[in-house]
Amino acid sequence: MADNPADAADAEPTLEEQIAAYQREFQDLDPQVEQIVSALGRLNRRMNVAYGRQTASLGITNAEWEVLKALVLSGAPYRMGPGDLAKRLGLTPAAMTHRIDRMVAEGLVTRDRDESNRVRVIVELTTEGRAKWLEAMRAASGFEEDLLQDLSPEERGVLGEVLTRLLRRVEDAQPDAGGRLTDLT
Amino acid sequence: MADNPADAADAEPTLEEQIAAYQREFQDLDPQVEQIVSALGRLNRRMNVAYGRQTASLGITNAEWEVLKALVLSGAPYRMGPGDLAKRLGLTPAAMTHRIDRMVAEGLVTRDRDESNRVRVIVELTTEGRAKWLEAMRAASGFEEDLLQDLSPEERGVLGEVLTRLLRRVEDAQPDAGGRLTDLT
DNA sequence: TGTGTATAGTTTAGATCCTAACTTTAGCTT
DNA sequence: AAGCTAAAGTTAGGATCTAAACTATACACA
Structure with a gap:
């Protein structure tokens, strides 16, 4: 996680260039939708790289940080079963077994039978x-x-509200066979 | 990629519960900032799951789709070197070699010496x-x-503009040793 | 009791990625 | 021209993940 190639300055086209290229190759595209989606994806990728650098400088990986987060958020006494952790992080139980192995070896968590x-x-x-x-x-x-320093309080409010609304839409809607989102309400 | 455990309905706390838990465990937290960041991360994760389902139903993986995207965006005649592809996707050249192996075997791309x-x-x-x-x-x-269906044209405009501004901030700013973003302008 | 079934977690095998070493080719420098 | 250096890609080995088989425990019901 420390020196991922994703960290490198990556010869990526600018967002504007990318959207122009999409329009050239796919006429049906709504440029406004594409701008939102592309910016969202790229922003998220960059943020994960930044988090990765920070956790690496603390001597842990992003993977380990995720486990720490889940345990802390569960509240005192900060205990969870491997299966619940796996579900919470979107991993298989097998992967969680190995991840916990490593974290026990590093003294971040303990593992005991109930x-x-x-x-x-x-x-x-x-x-x-x-x-x-x-x-x-x-x-x-x-x-x-x-990151959010340049956003006015109003902008922060709108951004948080709109993103939450979008999130609710993906979480509540059930995609059909073609992957389209159909409302449940 | 077809049946990732991330696809499963994942017993995740609601966004509100999660933010409340963060405030309980970390008093310095700005709830508005946390709402934006958490919603962004979760939205992105869900979207990737949705993309994964769609590409899987077409018989390709998200990894292969990324390569196809890069090649199409490069414009006709849709040619790139493995090294450029690797940089563009944030992979090592080694990983790109293997990925291209698979895609050649599936007939999605050809590989020739220049x-x-x-x-x-x-x-x-x-x-x-x-x-x-x-x-x-x-x-x-x-x-x-x-996904964006419920957003008004004004909301779409603001969302796209704000996300683009945030993206520019991460892409232009150089994080210092502690991971803080310092302005370059 | 005894047995069937479900649940929780681990183990094993295979896939994909990263790091690092290596090979081949091109372009300088003398 | 000979050799040095850089660049592009591949190969080898290790790490982490998924899928599937396996082990151990608990509970229900005859």
């Missing part, structure tokens, strides 16, 4: 894991403040 | 590859229209 139900396993945040999360959180929120 | 400079290799879109791109493009833009 004595009241010996099929279950309890992953618990260590003090060190909680401290790492806090450091990463501070760095991330500083970066996020910088 | 006879005018025998160190170089030319990857060229096939007719079938171009057709696949067009199908995927139609599906994607349909989905994108559905």
